[in-house]
Amino acid sequence: MMSNSDADREKDDEILRAWSVQLTDALEVHGLDVDIKSVLGLAGRAAHGVLRPAAPLTTFVAGYAAGIAAASGDVTPEAAVSAALDRAFQLCREHAAAAEQA
Template sequence: MKSQDETLEEWCRLLLRAFELEDLQVDVNEVLSLAGVAAHSVVRPAAPLTTFIAGFAAGLASGSGQASDATSMKSALDVARTVSKAYSADAAGEDSALPAAGTSAGSPSPTGTSPTGTPGE
């Protein structure tokens, strides 16, 4: 019987193949970690929504040539994690600011673009 980690890695490879993205490297643990942060910082259903939007943003940045796949994914995951934590702090009444456009976790984006990687932002 396969472990959960083996099943997730196999599932990830299968999905990547289905989308013809076999060359893409996905850090399953980082994606799951982000999902956990979103679920605990916002509400549980925020987990899939957050990971989808982060993936979409990474795809836009990478597909437009703004950054490499790895850089786009890291930046998108970092921004989503930062925003999730800031949301939680804000909901708790703590003083925390969301990252400004063009920043990732409080530092400049590696591409100099918005954290979403969306052209024109």
């Protein structure tokens, strides 16, 4: 039996998947498989490790960087996204650690 929070989480996941498809289609990046969990994880890390408004800023800049890297043709889009997310996560961790030491 699913708890209310499990049902709520499942409903949220369904809404986010549908929104992702609608958004990528509207922006003409058809077929883009968004790793929603990683993007939300990065947003959470930025919000808690830097400052709450850093969440959308961080995900936007990481996505922009991934797009530029993928457009260069030097890496696959998947590799570009992975590298941008990894680097952004690293920067968030470093920022949080430096803030703790200050």
